[in-house]
Amino acid sequence: MNWSEIHTYSWDEFQKLQLLGNSPRDWLVAAGAFLLALLVLPVLRRFVKVRISRERRSQATVLALIANLIEHTSRLVIWVAALYLAERLLRWPHRVDEIFDVIIVVGIWLQMGLWLIAAIRFGLMNRHQARPEPRLAGTIKVVMFVAHLVVWAVVLLLALINLNVKVTGLIAGLGVGGIALALAVQTVLGDLFASLAIVLDQPFVPGDMLTVGDCTGSVEQIGIKSTRLRSVTGEQVIIANAELLKSRVRNFGRMREQRGLFTLMVSYETPPEKIARVSSVVEQIIQAEPGVRFAHCLLTVLGERALQFEVIFYNGIANAPAQEVLLDRINRKLLERLAAEGILLAYPLNQVYLREKLVPAIDSSGPRAPAAPPAPVPQGAP
Numbered sequence: 001m002n003w004s005e006i007h008t009y010s011w012d013e014f015q016k017l018q019l020l021g022n023s024p025r026d027w028l029v030a031a032g033a034f035l036l037a038l039l040v041l042p043v044l045r046r047f048v049k050v051r052i053s054r055e056r057r058s059q060a061t062v063l064a065l066i067a068n069l070i071e072h073t074s075r076l077v078i079w080v081a082a083l084y085l086a087e088r089l090l091r092w093p094h095r096v097d098e099i100f101d102v103i104i105v106v107g108i109w110l111q112m113g114l115w116l117i118a119a120i121r122f123g124l125m126n127r128h129q130a131r132p133e134p135r136l137a138g139t140i141k142v143v144m145f146v147a148h149l150v151v152w153a154v155v156l157l158l159a160l161i162n163l164n165v166k167v168t169g170l171i172a173g174l175g176v177g178g179i180a181l182a183l184a185v186q187t188v189l190g191d192l193f194a195s196l197a198i199v200l201d202q203p204f205v206p207g208d209m210l211t212v213g214d215c216t217g218s219v220e221q222i223g224i225k226s227t228r229l230r231s232v233t234g235e236q237v238i239i240a241n242a243e244l245l246k247s248r249v250r251n252f253g254r255m256r257e258q259r260g261l262f263t264l265m266v267s268y269e270t271p272p273e274k275i276a277r278v279s280s281v282v283e284q285i286i287q288a289e290p291g292v293r294f295a296h297c298l299l300t301v302l303g304e305r306a307l308q309f310e311v312i313f314y315n316g317i318a319n320a321p322a323q324e325v326l327l328d329r330i331n332r333k334l335l336e337r338l339a340a341e342g343i344l345l346a347y348p349l350n351q352v353y354l355r356e357k358l359v360p361a362i363d364s365s366g367p368r369a370p371a372a373p374p375a376p377v378p379q380g381a382p
Contacts, residue, residue: 030086037082042075069115080107102163109159113151120147143199145224187242191225194241198222208253212239218253257293257314258323264297264334265306267344274343275299275307281341282311285333289326291316306346 080103087100124140199222204210206219210229215237217229227244229237239247266278279297286294293314301308315323338345 034082034086037085038078042078069118071118074111074114077107077111080104080111105159105162109155109162113155116151116155117144117148120144120151141224146196188225190242191240194245195222195224195227197245198227198241203249204251204253208251210252211250212244212247215239257316260311260313260315260323260327262311262327264309264311265303265346266309267306267346270307270342270344274341277341278309278338278343281337281343282309282334285330285337286311286313288333289329292326305348 083100084104087104121140121144124143198204204219206222209218210216212229215229215231217231217237220228220230220236223241226238226240229239231237264278264282266275278299282297283294286292293316295312295314297309297311299307300310315326335345
């Protein structure tokens with residue numbers, strides 16, 4: 001190769017060169033803008049984040065939201081922003097320019113979707129922290145699932161509209177296809193909408209004790225398709241959300257107080273003056289329990305074997321012990337106190353009274369005298 005044949009360009013000639021319709025100076029400026037944007041935008045994001053975190057001592061919601069959105073700014077979007085800045089400084093053929101427009105529009109709407117999802121999650125978490133209820137944390141998953149579906153569907157349509165795509169036919173096709181898909185997966189969709197109804201209406205939340213049919217257990221998780229209960233016997237019971245809404249659910253987790261009812265059987269052999277003290281004795285014992293409200297102790301039934309007293313009290317869930325423990329404590333104290341008062345408790349007993357009665361024998365010939373007793377046998381007779 002003859003090096004003397006290589007043409008050397010002066011600076012003026014070099015500037016007159018064209019590559020895809022752009023001079024070297026334009027390419028250098030675009031490359032510098034691209035690199036500068038890649039370096040400056042991450043540093044600017046970090047600086048704003050630190051500055052807002054320092055000024056967020058007053059827990060201002062707007063500043064906290066801005067900091068949260070900055071945290072959810074994708075690095076891919078930073079590349080798209082740098083590419084957009086460099087692309088605006090150059091002249092491109094129409095086809096290449098359309099490709100850049102597609103990349104930039106997709107990147108912008110991708111970031112818009114991420115910001116919307118982050119804002120929704122921030123709002124839910126902020127409300128949850130304002131009224132802390134750990135049992136409601138599981139319902140956020142269902143709301144976020146629905147939010148993802150809605151946000152990304154809207155973002156996709158808006159991005160297609162910005163790319164001058166006619167979405168009328170697409171929406172009509174999606175409508176027909178959606179109907180067919182809904183018919184095919186109507187059970188799943190029914191459970192999905194049922195889970196959304198549970199989250200919005202909140203008939204129960206994780207941690208509540210429920211009775212559904214013949215199953216009793218605490219709610220562990222409210223999922224998109226099913227709700228999981230931890231049965232009192234230990235196993236996990238999974239119930240579809242649609243079936244759960246159709247069932248009659250008894251929620252013990254929201255009881256303000258629980259009623260206690262039992263019957264006290266007092267023996268008829270108890271003297272009347274001691275029977276009159278039964279109600280006061282029961283009332284004193286029950287009222288001595290913390291968090292328990294006495295209702296009444298009434299003689300309601302004069303039974304075949306005992307006097308039946310109906311005892312009703314109310315157990316305050318927050319302050320009193322469990323119902324079984326409370327009944328055990330009350331029963332033990334009643335046994336001790338009634339025995340000290342001389343009040344006899346009844347127990348199943350049948351008393352049979354017998355008396356002798358001489359009945360003459362009767363036959364067809366009329367009354368017959370009773371048979372004479374046998375003659376006594378003298379002692380010593382053979």
